[in-house]
Amino acid sequence: xxxxxxxxxxxxxxxxxxxxxxxxxxxxxxxxxxxxxxxxxxxxxxxxxxxxxxxxxxxxxxxxxxxxxxxxxxxxxxxxxxxxxxxxxxxxxxxxxxxxxxxxxxxxxxxxxxxxxxxxxxxxxxxxxxxxxxxxxxxxxxxxxxxxxxxxxxxxxxxxxxxxxxxxxxxxxxxxxxxxxxxxxxxxxxxxxxxxxxxxxxxxxxxxxxxxxxxxxxxxxxxxxxxxxxxxxxxxxxxxxxxxxxxxxxxxxxxxxxxxxxxxxxxxxxxxxxxxxxxxxxxxxxxxxxxxxxxxxxxxxxxxxxxxxxxxxxxxxxxxxxxxxxxxxxxxxxxxxxxxxx
Amino acid sequence: xxxxxxxxxxxxxxxxxxxxxxxxxxxxxxxxxxxxxxxxxxxxxxxxxxxxxxxxxxxxxxxxxxxxxxxxxxxxxxxxxxxxxxxxxxxxxxxxxxxxxxxxxxxxxxxxxxxxxxxxxxxxxxxxxxxxxxxxxxxxxxxxxxxxxxxxxxxxxxxxxxxxxxxxxxxxxxxxxxxxxxxxxxxxxxxxxxxxxxxxxxxxxxxxxxxxxxxxxxxxxxxxxxxxxxxxxxxxxxxxxxxxxxxxx
Ligand SMILES: Nc1ncnc2c1ncn2[C@@H]1O[C@H](COP(=O)(O)OP(=O)(O)OP(=O)(O)O)[C@@H](O)[C@H]1O
Ligand SMILES: [Mg+2]
Numbered sequence: 001x002x003x004x005x006x007x008x009x010x011x012x013x014x015x016x017x018x019x020x021x022x023x024x025x026x027x028x029x030x031x032x033x034x035x036x037x038x039x040x041x042x043x044x045x046x047x048x049x050x051x052x053x054x055x056x057x058x059x060x061x062x063x064x065x066x067x068x069x070x071x072x073x074x075x076x077x078x079x080x081x082x083x084x085x086x087x088x089x090x091x092x093x094x095x096x097x098x099x100x101x102x103x104x105x106x107x108x109x110x111x112x113x114x115x116x117x118x119x120x121x122x123x124x125x126x127x128x129x130x131x132x133x134x135x136x137x138x139x140x141x142x143x144x145x146x147x148x149x150x151x152x153x154x155x156x157x158x159x160x161x162x163x164x165x166x167x168x169x170x171x172x173x174x175x176x177x178x179x180x181x182x183x184x185x186x187x188x189x190x191x192x193x194x195x196x197x198x199x200x201x202x203x204x205x206x207x208x209x210x211x212x213x214x215x216x217x218x219x220x221x222x223x224x225x226x227x228x229x230x231x232x233x234x235x236x237x238x239x240x241x242x243x244x245x246x247x248x249x250x251x252x253x254x255x256x257x258x259x260x261x262x263x264x265x266x267x268x269x270x271x272x273x274x275x276x277x278x279x280x281x282x283x284x285x286x287x288x289x290x291x292x293x294x295x296x297x298x299x300x301x302x303x304x305x306x307x308x309x310x311x312x313x314x315x316x317x318x319x320x321x322x323x324x325x326x327x328x329x330x331x332x333x334x335x336x337x338x339x340x341x342x
Numbered sequence: 343x344x345x346x347x348x349x350x351x352x353x354x355x356x357x358x359x360x361x362x363x364x365x366x367x368x369x370x371x372x373x374x375x376x377x378x379x380x381x382x383x384x385x386x387x388x389x390x391x392x393x394x395x396x397x398x399x400x401x402x403x404x405x406x407x408x409x410x411x412x413x414x415x416x417x418x419x420x421x422x423x424x425x426x427x428x429x430x431x432x433x434x435x436x437x438x439x440x441x442x443x444x445x446x447x448x449x450x451x452x453x454x455x456x457x458x459x460x461x462x463x464x465x466x467x468x469x470x471x472x473x474x475x476x477x478x479x480x481x482x483x484x485x486x487x488x489x490x491x492x493x494x495x496x497x498x499x500x501x502x503x504x505x506x507x508x509x510x511x512x513x514x515x516x517x518x519x520x521x522x523x524x525x526x527x528x529x530x531x532x533x534x535x536x537x538x539x540x541x542x543x544x545x546x547x548x549x550x551x552x553x554x555x556x557x558x559x560x561x562x563x564x565x566x567x568x569x570x571x572x573x574x575x576x577x578x579x580x581x582x583x584x585x586x587x588x589x590x591x
Binding site for chain 2: 244
């Protein structure tokens with residue numbers, strides 16, 4: 001009671017705000033719950049669904065496999081499924097400090113090609129699946145995980161390059177970073193899918209997914225680079241000098257002294273960039289890749305399921321939220337762990 | 343205290359000049375330091391004391407003159423600069439410990455990565471030096487958990503772990519609360535008595551009188567007076583030294 005008084009009704013203005021907020025919540029939440037849960041149907045046919053007044057979640061349940069796996073051959077769906085299980089297992093263990101060790105790194109290094117083999121097939125008796133048929137959640141995760149994993153180290157190198165004393169390297173990095181940051185991701189994707197192939201010699205083609213992936217990596221790396229540069233410039237000069245006076249060379253002092261501290265300072269902005277890069281993977285629809293957003297739109301274009309877009313988009317939003325939220329909670333955990341060292 | 347074998351000066355500075363842009367920080371500095379010698383450098387703020395000792399391990403580059411350290415010329419031999427720095431310990435005014443590493447890791451980092459000795463050996467030697475600066479019980483803590491005096495003693499131990507041939511100190515006690523100054527000076531005096539070659543920028547007259555063989559007084563980038571501590575403090579030869587001493591007492 002006291003808490004309510006102190007925090008919600010401390011001034012007339014606050015009281016008014018509280019009342020208005022309560023009113024808005026009252027007007028929106030119960031109808032939503034009624035729609036989403038009470039009157040909703042989860043497994044009904046679309047005709048039944050259309051006559052009801054609640055949410056029709058069966059658009060998800062009926063089409064789940066297509067939304068998740070896209071045009072991947074139906075009988076082979078277990079393969080991207082296994083890949084995702086491997087990925088989630090690795091991510092789960094990475095989250096936990098106890099398991100973070102050299103061994104886990106080797107598991108990652110081994111796990112990534114294994115996932116690729118499961119997806120692509122063509123050996124070990126697995127039917128080869130053309131990457132043009134990859135789609136849905138595995139594609140989104142693939143673009144995101146590889147994209148972020150490659151963009152982060154590349155961004156660090158660009159930041160170091162930009163602060164380098166060698167004029168050529170410095171200029172090159174500045175030009176790269178500023179060029180990329182001056183262009184929206186969409187146009188980079190267009191360039192990689194339409195303009196870039198024009199320059200390839202006859203007969204050479206590069207997989208569309210790889211081209212999109214490279215565009216995402218190059219784009220994200222430029223932003224990571226600027227954030228990391230901020231961290232590096234915020235470092236106390238004394239740290240560089242102490243490292244140098246012990247006889248550490250440039251590489252060792254960066255690796256052992258400067259980067260561990262600088263990267264830690266910039267965890268929050270870095271994670272913001274990674275989160276928005278994750279969400280930006282959905283832009284690959286414009287070069288006709290079927291990521292999870294596109295597969296769900298495809299479902300909606302089926303006359304049978306037309307008109308159920310709120311359900312589908314809520315589902316997609318929940319998936320994206322789960323991804324982004326776990327990233328930011330992981331970063332908070334990481335910061336706490338590193339902070340304990342003080 | 344001097345080793346007869348090393349007649350050649352361990353550090354030799356000849357005609358050293360350094361500019362920051364148009365501003366000349368060091369003017370025609372000549373200085374030789376023998377093995378086992380302890381030299382105190384003092385002078386007013388901005389006179390170039392820090393710059394001088396930072397040139398000795400090339401944290402600053404000079405434009406004119408020669409610096410020889412342990413037989414290597416610092417002028418054109420930049421390739422080996424890490425090797426030379428490993429032989430020259432440096433203690434900073436603000437400690438500059440690595441805050442993300444434990445005390446023990448601060449001490450073993452150099453030996454393991456630069457000297458390439460085993461982790462175990464490095465830890466044993468680190469504990470030896472921590473005992474020496476009387477702080478062994480803090481080995482597992484992080485620098486942020488220690489007092490200023492303790493941090494500075496750790497910084498000295500960190501340098502010693504590299505088994506340097508000479509130690510440079512840049513106002514090691516001037517960032518410390520008065521009650522912590524003595525614990526750091528005691529460590530430095532002990533080091534001096536064990537025969538370490540030291541160049542110390544400090545205004546601690548007690549320290550200078552007790553262990554220094556020479557006091558160098560700098561002003562406006564020049565060495566104004568070079569004298570033994572007794573004469574320097576009791577009977578300074580130069581007008582400016584006299585003025586300076588009257589101010590710090
Ligand atoms: N990086 C730099 N760029 C330009 N000028 C500098 C730089 N570093 C030092 N100086 C100048 O050089 C002069 C000498 O500086 P130095 O730090 O060597 O003095 P100091 O004798 O150590 O003084 P203090 O007792 O205050 O530490 C000062 O006038 C300072 O302003
Ligand atoms: Mg100084």
